[in-house]
Amino acid sequence: GFWNTLVGAVVMNPVLGMASDARGGAVRGALAGAGVDEEFLKDLAATFQNGSSVLFVQARQASPDKLLAALQGTGGKVLETTLSHQDEARLQAALKGAPAGS
Numbered sequence: 001g002f003w004n005t006l007v008g009a010v011v012m013n014p015v016l017g018m019a020s021d022a023r024g025g026a027v028r029g030a031l032a033g034a035g036v037d038e039e040f041l042k043d044l045a046a047t048f049q050n051g052s053s054v055l056f057v058q059a060r061q062a063s064p065d066k067l068l069a070a071l072q073g074t075g076g077k078v079l080e081t082t083l084s085h086q087d088e089a090r091l092q093a094a095l096k097g098a099p100a101g102s
Contacts (some may be wrong), residue, residue, distance in 0.1 A: 034091030040081040047077050058088070 032041060048054060049098065055074075059067055064080070071078055 031091065033094050034083065036083070036091070037081055040079060043079050047079070071080035 031044075033036075044054070055076075057067070057071070068078060
């Protein structure tokens with residue numbers, strides 16, 4: 001099967017991502033609702049500070065080494081976790097604001 005990897009790269013200069021405001025709480029809620037590991041969420045919250053951004057990268061069948069090499073030099077911290085197909089669908093639905101399967 002596919003390995004669904006969600007990588008949260010926290011970067012100090014906003015490139016693509018979400019500013020540290022109320023939307024950050026919405027993302028955290030979406031991640032928790034999609035079955036993302038609580039330890040990952042704690043690491044994300046500890047790294048996510050005012051004035052910072054988060055870049056989420058979802059990759060299937062990616063070589064983790066190549067993906068991490070591509071993110072090198074961003075000046076940030078890379079966090080990663082793996083999602084099942086079901087959790088991936090829930091996360092995508094939550095981020096779109098729709099129930100999974102609709």
